[in-house]
Amino acid sequence: MNHDQQSCFVIEGRMALPYQYFAGAVGSRFIVALRDDKKILAVRGAKNGTTFLPPRQTCERTFESLEDNWVEVGPDGTVTGFTVIRYREPYQPQEPPYVLALIRLDGADAPIVHLVECGEVASMRVGMRVRAVFADDPVDNILAIRHFTEVK
Amino acid sequence: MPDDKKAELIVSRQVLSIPQRFATGPIMGRFLAELLDNRRIMAVRAPGSRCLLPPREVDAVTMQEAVEWVEVGPEGTIRDFDVVYYASPDPLTGETRDVPYIICWVDLDGAGEGAPLWHLLDAPDPGKVRCGMRVRAVFNDERCGCMEDIRHFEIIEET
Amino acid sequence: MKRKRRNVAVIGSGMSHFSSHREEVNQPEMIHEAVVEALDDAGMTLDEVDCVLHGNMELFEMVHQPDMWHAIASGVWGKSGLRLTTGGTTGITLACAADNLVASGLHDVVLAIGFEKLQEGHTTGGITNMADPLWGRSIQTGALTGTTAQAVIDEFGEERAKHAAMKMRIIMDEHAMLNEKAHRRLGLDRQFIKEMADNSPPLVGELRMLHMCSQSDGACAVVFASEEKAEALGAAPAWVVDHETVHREETLMFSPEKTTMRVAAERMFTRNGITDPRRDIDVFEMYDPSAWWGLDWLREFLLLEGDEHLKMVENDEIRIDGAFPLNPSGGVQASNPIGATALVRVAEAAMQVRGVAGGHQVPKPVRRALASGFGGTLWTVLMLLSREKPVLGGHCDA
Numbered sequence: 001m002n003h004d005q006q007s008c009f010v011i012e013g014r015m016a017l018p019y020q021y022f023a024g025a026v027g028s029r030f031i032v033a034l035r036d037d038k039k040i041l042a043v044r045g046a047k048n049g050t051t052f053l054p055p056r057q058t059c060e061r062t063f064e065s066l067e068d069n070w071v072e073v074g075p076d077g078t079v080t081g082f083t084v085i086r087y088r089e090p091y092q093p094q095e096p097p098y099v100l101a102l103i104r105l106d107g108a109d110a111p112i113v114h115l116v117e118c119g120e121v122a123s124m125r126v127g128m129r130v131r132a133v134f135a136d137d138p139v140d141n142i143l144a145i146r147h148f149t150e151v152k
Numbered sequence: 153m154p155d156d157k158k159a160e161l162i163v164s165r166q167v168l169s170i171p172q173r174f175a176t177g178p179i180m181g182r183f184l185a186e187l188l189d190n191r192r193i194m195a196v197r198a199p200g201s202r203c204l205l206p207p208r209e210v211d212a213v214t215m216q217e218a219v220e221w222v223e224v225g226p227e228g229t230i231r232d233f234d235v236v237y238y239a240s241p242d243p244l245t246g247e248t249r250d251v252p253y254i255i256c257w258v259d260l261d262g263a264g265e266g267a268p269l270w271h272l273l274d275a276p277d278p279g280k281v282r283c284g285m286r287v288r289a290v291f292n293d294e295r296c297g298c299m300e301d302i303r304h305f306e307i308i309e310e311t
Numbered sequence: 312m313k314r315k316r317r318n319v320a321v322i323g324s325g326m327s328h329f330s331s332h333r334e335e336v337n338q339p340e341m342i343h344e345a346v347v348e349a350l351d352d353a354g355m356t357l358d359e360v361d362c363v364l365h366g367n368m369e370l371f372e373m374v375h376q377p378d379m380w381h382a383i384a385s386g387v388w389g390k391s392g393l394r395l396t397t398g399g400t401t402g403i404t405l406a407c408a409a410d411n412l413v414a415s416g417l418h419d420v421v422l423a424i425g426f427e428k429l430q431e432g433h434t435t436g437g438i439t440n441m442a443d444p445l446w447g448r449s450i451q452t453g454a455l456t457g458t459t460a461q462a463v464i465d466e467f468g469e470e471r472a473k474h475a476a477m478k479m480r481i482i483m484d485e486h487a488m489l490n491e492k493a494h495r496r497l498g499l500d501r502q503f504i505k506e507m508a509d510n511s512p513p514l515v516g517e518l519r520m521l522h523m524c525s526q527s528d529g530a531c532a533v534v535f536a537s538e539e540k541a542e543a544l545g546a547a548p549a550w551v552v553d554h555e556t557v558h559r560e561e562t563l564m565f566s567p568e569k570t571t572m573r574v575a576a577e578r579m580f581t582r583n584g585i586t587d588p589r590r591d592i593d594v595f596e597m598y599d600p601s602a603w604w605g606l607d608w609l610r611e612f613l614l615l616e617g618d619e620h621l622k623m624v625e626n627d628e629i630r631i632d633g634a635f636p637l638n639p640s641g642g643v644q645a646s647n648p649i650g651a652t653a654l655v656r657v658a659e660a661a662m663q664v665r666g667v668a669g670g671h672q673v674p675k676p677v678r679r680a681l682a683s684g685f686g687g688t689l690w691t692v693l694m695l696l697s698r699e700k701p702v703l704g705g706h707c708d709a
């Protein structure tokens with residue numbers, strides 16, 4: 001192409017669209033229990049005994065329905081991996097630096113991602129025992145658990 | 153857990169608002185620069201082919217590179233129009249538009265019939281707008297190098 | 312040249328409940344309803360599925376890579392999977408891809424899933440983002456336009472055109488009343504055609520609220536299988552005879568001589584020896600986003616001239632018990648979960664061929680059924696299904 005590159009420029013734009021997300025009956029029961037009862041609920045499959053957190057309606061492998069087999073897990077768990085967020089962008093849950101960790105709650109078969117408040121970032125380690133600290137005000141999402149802290 | 157809590161269904165409502173940057177490229181860049189600097193509407197065409205408006209690098213029908221610039225308009229003829237009563241959000245701002253408004257497709261003088269320009273039409277009485285009416289582009293005094301530098305088209309009153 | 316190496320059959324389909332609001336399920340849970348019903352209909356288990364195709368509209372639910380987080384309920388876990396998104400045609404593009412994947416021998420059983428939860432986003436806002444940000448986005452109004460209505464009015468006169476469009480809408484609603492899965496079942500009364508045409512709230516020009524398709528939440532799943540697999544299962548399937556996709560350039564403003572609907576139909580019919588589509592095809596599931604488009608496109612898809620299409624509506628030929636049944640399901644005007652919508656057309660056409668459409672089964676024998684998809688800058692996809700197994704290697708471009 002043999003065009004005048006001087007004509008090229010950049011226009012600032014924006015995409016702004018309203019949307020909403022429905023958690024569904026299973027997801028809502030999980031969030032409501034976190035928010036109102038400060039309990040962490042999971043579901044357990046009968047066929048292979050897997051405990052799913054967050055809870056889901058169906059086992060993706062066996063297609064069995066899980067929604068009637070609720071179990072409580074946590075609030076303690078073990079850090080199975082972590083990272084330190086040091087950069088800044090608009091939608092972060094708190095000021096960097098902060099720790100995002102994979103936490104396998106006692107009784108669950110897979111970890112969830114959440115914040116760990118540990119004072120010094122350098123003190124974080126895999127295998128650390130942590131406990132859920134619930135938010136004081138009602139929150140309609142996973143931040144109904146405000147963060148996890150180390151259990152000494 | 154009490155049944156009334158089981159029945160609560162959680163919904164998360166948000167407005168997704170993302171800043172974007174669009175590269176004009178050389179063709180659209182020149183088109184917008186001409187609106188900004190010279191209040192001129194420029195189309196392109198491949199040799200011996202139809203005009204493309206807004207201009208694009210390649211004629212998608214003949215697959216030829218469109219290299220000739222042609223000044224068209226600012227007057228033209230309404231090929232088609234829509235009177236919009238449905239208040240949709242402007243996706244650039246998320247704000248709901250005022251209704252009714254009129255969208256028109258204008259065959260600009262010199263552009264032939266293969267390249268109607270899509271824009272807004274300002275008409276005092278939407279019920280009197282007809283295909284074939286003569287219209288003229290109205291430019292903003294303050295321009296920024298965007299399609300909205302043409303504020304709208306207006307109907308040329310017959311004398 | 313287009314030749315098929317293996318025959319492909321639709322052996323099962325499923326649909327979730329369609330509604331304007333499905334707050335009680337999240338996206339994967341809604342999809343799961345359709346998947347379970349499709350596997351059940353096909354008489355097979357998830358183990359027998361080789362590949363899962365997933366599609367919906369971009370920007371509608373604001374979910375990035377939905378195929379990945381729907382894996383908890385779509386059946387794709389541990390299997391081959393693809394995500395396809397081609398706008399309104401997404402559903403039938405999924406069907407074409409499934410046909411290709413099985414015909415080529417890559418997979419024996421492919422599950423195609425289309426879904427949309429339109430309530431979770433803003434449909435018109437999402438579609439408007441399809442337009443070029445530099446010259447179209449501030450002007451476009453989603454998929455709403457009154458220009459087709461105006462063209463029909465200009466050609467046939469206001470009274471006849473408005474009557475025919477609303478008659479089309481009423482027939483679609485009469486069909487939806489026979490289909491328990493349909494979203495909008497309004498019970499429109501024929502004796503009030505004129506009142507509805509005059510008084511339904513206007514959206515754009517003469518396109519009124521009643522003419523326009525619904526905004527639905529819903530999912531559809533269809534099982535495509537190889538000839539060996541289909542015949543092993545025993546039940547009479549719907550064979551995929553052919554499919555055709557016709558695109559056009561990116562702007563809506565340039566009107567070529569022929570619509571993509573007419574070009575697609577000409578190619579499809581020529582390849583398959585269809586000389587009189589109204590005689591050779593027994594039922595048509597058309598992606599009809601509004602009554603005006605449905606009316607206008609009838610002429611294009613059936614390669615008609617003049618006012619033949621208006622007469623078909625005026626004479627009730629398109630009714631379920633008419634000479635050429637159109638959308639016995641109620642069509643898109645009744646239910647429109649967009650990413651699923653065009654796959655629903657294929658599923659419904661296959662159900663008619665298989666004779667399992669229940670309350671909205673066409674009474675006459677169905678040997679061949681046609682399904683269409685519509686999207687983007689007025690592009691078209693067609694799929695032809697038959698009761699009789701196609702002869703392999705028979706297709707070639709004219």
